[in-house]
Amino acid sequence: MPRPHPDPRTAQKNAIPRLRVPDSTLSLLREGYGFISRRCDRLGTDAFRTRLMGSRVVAMRGAEAARLVYDSGRFGRWKAMPVLTLRLLQDHGSVQLLEGGAHRVRKGMFLDLMTPPALERARTILAREFRIAAGRWRERGEVVLMPAFREILTRTACAWASVPLAEEEVAPRVREFGAMTDAAGSVGPANWRAQRLRNRSEAWARALIDRVRSRAIAPGPDSPLAVIANHRDSNGALLDRDHAGVELLNLLRPTVAIDRFLTFTALALHQHPHWAxxxxxxxxxxxxxxxxxxxxTTPFFPAIGARAMEATEWHGHRFAAGDWVILDLYGTNRHPGLWESPESFRPERFRDWQGDPFTLIPQGGGHFEDGHRCPGEWLTIALMEEAVRFLTRGIRYMVPPQDLSVPLSRMPTQPRSGMVIRAVRPA
Ligand code: HEM
Structure with missing residues (x-):
């Protein structure tokens, strides 16, 4: 909840203070993940007003803000993200841009894929891919984990979804899926390249949908590929092939993006050896x-944009329909009012955790069915748990000296070295 602004005259006009700079875009790009929290701490607030790319925005963090953005039914995702980022991540025609009944039906399609047996199947596939990769790693001197996990997860995601993947297709798919996430926060050549690769992935995904519908391939009826190809939206019609392709990528791309979480898992095991x-x-x-x-603690998805779908008031601030907000996911996960010693790595804090949909929000908050919370959260957790088992019980390795620093001005970021391990052998 925004604490009152220290200047009582401003507080009367608007409970949410405004930064005294014409535009904050450059500061955001320069500071990255810490941009919102730093200003909130300085102003003694959980929300402030500024401009980004010339547009007025309310930047916010914390559980109250997460509740507003995820659970009030008053904020949607339409025009809430820069177009270049949107195109690389969810894209036009995706569940993220739907609201109300249409959103519920499409979201149900994703959630129905996450049954306990389906998650167990994903975990088993990943364990198999880890075993195969470990055999190859033994012959190499060094392995850079981030790209290695990327390839393993591409194979896992496709096998889990029943997407055929010939050996010669692996490298291009790894490149395409990786580029979409890596370049999501960039502009210029890196983003242009990723857009080109994204177009190729979309053509590939559309062709897969066509092949299922023409029965050229017959994935099992419960497989993610078949479920998406045969999904009927709230109007009773099959998804058109473009949108079905987009949603297939919305399953595969973020599953591959778990490579970042796996790399940070390996980093945490290295930095906290008593857990390993x-x-x-x-x-x-x-x-x-x-x-x-x-x-x-992982700096992954920094923030999420949303727009008011109707006029609404929040802690004395009047939002008009269309007003833009950004919710700081990273800053909420490390909010000093929500987490004790937020900068310390303490898994113990989650031993008796009852779950709270508005405080731990690396993949969005609120409820799954009616809001925009990530439907891939259980899959993410299942695959990360398997990675912990593999890294601590499946193999032994050394971590040579390297630059493991994590630049917080880059979004999304990763350890600079990519996390190198050496002398891999069976445990
Ligand atoms: C790699 C780790 C992941 C991160 C950091 C992540 C992050 C997020 C975030 C922050 C949102 C909320 C967006 C919003 O509020 O508008 C979201 C939504 C979504 N995620 Fe994930 N996600 C991950 C993994 C996955 C996986 C594995 C899947 C696939 C099963 C997935 C599919 C989706 C979809 C379809 C949405 C849109 C949901 C909606 O609008 O209702 N994500 N994700």
Whole structure:
């Protein structure tokens, strides 16, 4: 909740203070993940007004702000993200841009894919891919984990979705899926390249939908590929092939993007070796708390944009329909009012955690069915848990000296070295 602005005259006019700069775009690009929290701390508030790319915006963090953006039914995603970012991530025609009944039906399609047996199948496929990769790694001197995880997850995502993937297709798919996430926060040549690769992926995904519909391939009826190809929207019609292709990519691309969480999992095991020892010794009970703490602390999706769908008031601020807000996901996960010693890595905090849809929000907040919370959260957690088992019980390795710093001005970021391991051998 925004605490009152220190200047009582301003507080009377608007409870949300305004930055005294004409535009904050350059500061955001320069500072990255810390931009919103730093200003909130300085102003003693959880929300402030400024301009980004010339447009007025309210930047906010914390559980109250997450509740407003995810659970009030008053904020949507239409024109809430820069177009170049949107195109690389969810894209036009995706579930993220739907609201109300149409959103519920499309979101149901994703949520129905996340049954416990389906998650178990994904975990088993990943375990198999880890075993195969570990065999190859033994012959190499060094392995850079981030790209290695990217390839493993591309194979896993396609196998899980029943998407055929010939060996010669692996490298281009890895490149395309990776570029979409890597370039989501950039402008200029890196983004243009990713847009070109995205177009190729979309053509590939549309062709897959066509092949299912023409029965040229017959994935099992419950497989993600078949479910998307045969999905009927709220109007009872099959998804058109463009939108079905977009949604297939919305399943595959973010599953591959778990490479970042897996890399930060490996980093956390390296930086907190007593946890690695505990897991190697058979501790199962703390794997979930450990994974939750990695999700809480990893700088991944920095913030999410939303627009008021109707005029509304919040803590004394009047939003007109169309007004823009950005919710700081990273800053909420590290909010000092929500988390004790937020900068310390402490999986213990999640041992008795009852779950709170508005405080731990690396993949969005609120409720799954009616809001925009990520439907891939359980899959993400299941695959991260399997990675903990593999890294601590499946293999032994050394971590050579390298630059493991994480530049917070880059979004999304990763350890600079990509996390190199050496001398891999079976555990
Ligand atoms: C790699 C880790 C992931 C991160 C950091 C992440 C992050 C997010 C975030 C922040 C949102 C909320 C967007 C909003 O509020 O508008 C979201 C939504 C979404 N995510 Fe994920 N996600 C991840 C993995 C996945 C996976 C594995 C899937 C596929 C199953 C997935 C599919 C989606 C979809 C379809 C939405 C849109 C939901 C809606 O609008 O109702 N994500 N994700």
């Amino acid at each position: 020892e505990a897991f190697a010794g058979g501790n199962e009970g703390d794997i979930r708390p450990f994974v939750q703490e990695v999700r809480r």
